[in-house]
Amino acid sequence: MNNTTYRNLFSQKERLFTPKRIVAINVKNGKTVWLTDKIFPQHFYPLSIKNYCEAVKVAIKYGTNRMPILSVSSKDFPYCDFNCLDCLACPSRKWAVTNNHIKYPIIPIELYKKVLDEISRYSKERGCEHVRFEICGEGNPDLYKNRVEMIEYATKNCGMGIVYVSTGSKMTNELIDCLVRNSSCIRISFPGITPNAYNKYSNQWKCSFGFEDAISLLKKLTEKRKEYGREGELLIGVRTCIRPLNDGSYKKFLETIGSFGVDAFQAVKVLTPEFSQHLEQTMSQKVVRELLELKESYKELGIQDFQIPNNLNKIYNDRSLKEEMKPSKCWSSIVSPPLYGTNLMCCVLWDRITDLSYHYGIMEGKIGELENMMTGANAQFINENCPKNCKDCCSYNDNKFMESLWKTLKVQDDIDDIKFFFEY
Numbered sequence: 385m386n387n388t389t390y391r392n393l394f395s396q397k398e399r400l401f402t403p404k405r406i407v408a409i410n411v412k413n414g415k416t417v418w419l420t421d422k423i424f425p426q427h428f429y430p431l432s433i434k435n436y437c438e439a440v441k442v443a444i445k446y447g448t449n450r451m452p453i454l455s456v457s458s459k460d461f462p463y464c465d466f467n468c469l470d471c472l473a474c475p476s477r478k479w480a481v482t483n484n485h486i487k488y489p490i491i492p493i494e495l496y497k498k499v500l501d502e503i504s505r506y507s508k509e510r511g512c513e514h515v516r517f518e519i520c521g522e523g524n525p526d527l528y529k530n531r532v533e534m535i536e537y538a539t540k541n542c543g544m545g546i547v548y549v550s551t552g553s554k555m556t557n558e559l560i561d562c563l564v565r566n567s568s569c570i571r572i573s574f575p576g577i578t579p580n581a582y583n584k585y586s587n588q589w590k591c592s593f594g595f596e597d598a599i600s601l602l603k604k605l606t607e608k609r610k611e612y613g614r615e616g617e618l619l620i621g622v623r624t625c626i627r628p629l630n631d632g633s634y635k636k637f638l639e640t641i642g643s644f645g646v647d648a649f650q651a652v653k654v655l656t657p658e659f660s661q662h663l664e665q666t667m668s669q670k671v672v673r674e675l676l677e678l679k680e681s682y683k684e685l686g687i688q689d690f691q692i693p694n695n696l697n698k699i700y701n702d703r704s705l706k707e708e709m710k711p712s713k714c715w716s717s718i719v720s721p722p723l724y725g726t727n728l729m730c731c732v733l734w735d736r737i738t739d740l741s742y743h744y745g746i747m748e749g750k751i752g753e754l755e756n757m758m759t760g761a762n763a764q765f766i767n768e769n770c771p772k773n774c775k776d777c778c779s780y781n782d783n784k785f786m787e788s789l790w791k792t793l794k795v796q797d798d799i800d801d802i803k804f805f806f807e808y
C-alpha cells in the first residue's frame with residue numbers, strides 16, 4: 385500500500401493513535417537499529433514521535449542548529465478566573481507581571497502574528513511544515529481578546545497545528561466555532577471529575593462554572609466537530625489530576641465523556657512548586673486498582689487513548705534528574721522551546737522561567753531573529769548549563785528518547801540508509 389492510499393483509508397487520528405511502536409531500520413540491510421514503544425501520541429499530536437526522530441537525524445547530518453522548532457507551548461495570558469488548589473502557574477505568572485519581568489505578558493495581536501510568522505518560517509526552512517502550537521495560557525487562554533484572530537492566523541497563514549488547553553469556562557460560541565473549525569486538539573482541564581471535586585479543587589472566588597457546565601461544553605464541542613465533519617482529525621481530550629475526591633469516580637466519568645465521543649483521557653499527578661510537603665504522600669490502593677483496571681478496559685467505554693503515570697505510588701510527580709540519567713544536551717530546549725509572552729525559553733520549569741539567563745531572548749517577529757537567538761550568547765549559556773545544572777526536568781521522556789536515538793544514529797555508517805517506520 386503506498387502512502388497516498390494509506391492516507392486516504394485512515395484518518396489522521398487513526399494513523400497516529402494505532403501504532404504500537406516506532407523502529408529505525410537500515411533499509412539497505414533490513415536491520416532494526418533502534419526502537420521504542422513509548423510513542424506518546426497524545427503528547428505529540430498532531431505531530432508524532434516520528435517528526436522528532438527525523439529532527440535527530442537532521443542533527444546528525446547537519447548539526448543541531450539545523451533542527452526545526454517542532455512544538456511551542458505558548459503562555460500568553462497570565463490571569464485566571466479559577467483559583468485551583470496547587471495551581472502550578474500561580475507563582476510564575478505573579479513573577480511575570482511584576483517589574484516588567486516579561487515584556488509582553490499579554491501579546492499585542494499584530495506582534496503575535498509576526499512572532500508566529502517567524503517561528504513557522506524558521507521551521508519550514510528546516511523541514512517542519514506544521515509546527516505544533518500549544519495555547520495554554522498561564523491562566524485562562526479563553527480570556528485573550530484576540531484569540532479567534534490569533535488562531536485563524538496561526539492555522540491559515542502559518543500552517544500551524546493548534547493544541548488548545550483550557551478549562552473552557554470562558555469560551556464564547558465564536559471561540560468554540562473557531563476552535564472546532566481550525567484546531568487539531570482541544571483539551572479541557574477538569575480540576576475534579578465530580579461536581580463536588582470540581583468545586584473544591586477549582587476553588588473559584590465565585591463559582592460560576594461547574595462540573596455540569598464543563599460536561600455540557602464537551603458535548604457541544606463533540607457535536608460541533610460532527611457538524612463540521614472533523615471527527616477524523618480534531619482530537620478532543622480531557623485532563624485531570626489524581627486527587628482524593630476523584631477516587632472511585634473515574635469509570636463513571638469515562639463512560640460519560642466516552643458516550644459523547646471524547647477521544648483521550650489523561651490523569652496526571654499533582655505538580656506544585658511546594659512539592660516537598662507532598663513528597664511522602666502515597667495514593668490509596670483503591671485508586672491505583674481503579675486506574676489500572678481502566679487501563680485495560682478504557683476502549684470499551686469509547687475512549688481511544690488513556691494515559692496515566694507509570695509510577696502510581698506517590699501522589700507527587702517526582703521530576704528529579706539524577707546525574708547518571710542526564711542526556712548530553714537538552715534536546716527539548718532546541719525542538720520545543722516554550723514562549724512566555726514573547727520570551728522564548730529553554731523550558732517551563734519554575735526556576736528556569738524566573739531566571740532570564742535561561743531565556744533565548746525576546747521575540748519581535750523580525751525575519752532571521754530566530755537564527756540569531758538559537759545560536760546567540762543565551763543559547764550558548766543554555767547549552768553549557770542544561771542539563772548539567774538541572775536538578776529536575778520537565779521534559780525527561782523527550783530528552784531520554786532523543787538522546788538514545790542520537791547515540792545510535794551517530795555510529796551508523798550511512799545515516800541516509802536509516803528510515804523510521806511505525807509498527808502496528
Ligand code: SF4
Nearest residue numbers: 464466467468471523
Ligand atoms: S485553571 Fe489552570 S491556570 Fe487557572 S488556577 Fe486552575 S490550574 Fe491555575
Ligand code: SF4
Nearest residue numbers: 714731770771774777
Ligand atoms: S530542566 Fe530539563 S528541559 Fe529544562 S533545561 Fe533542564 S534538561 Fe532541559
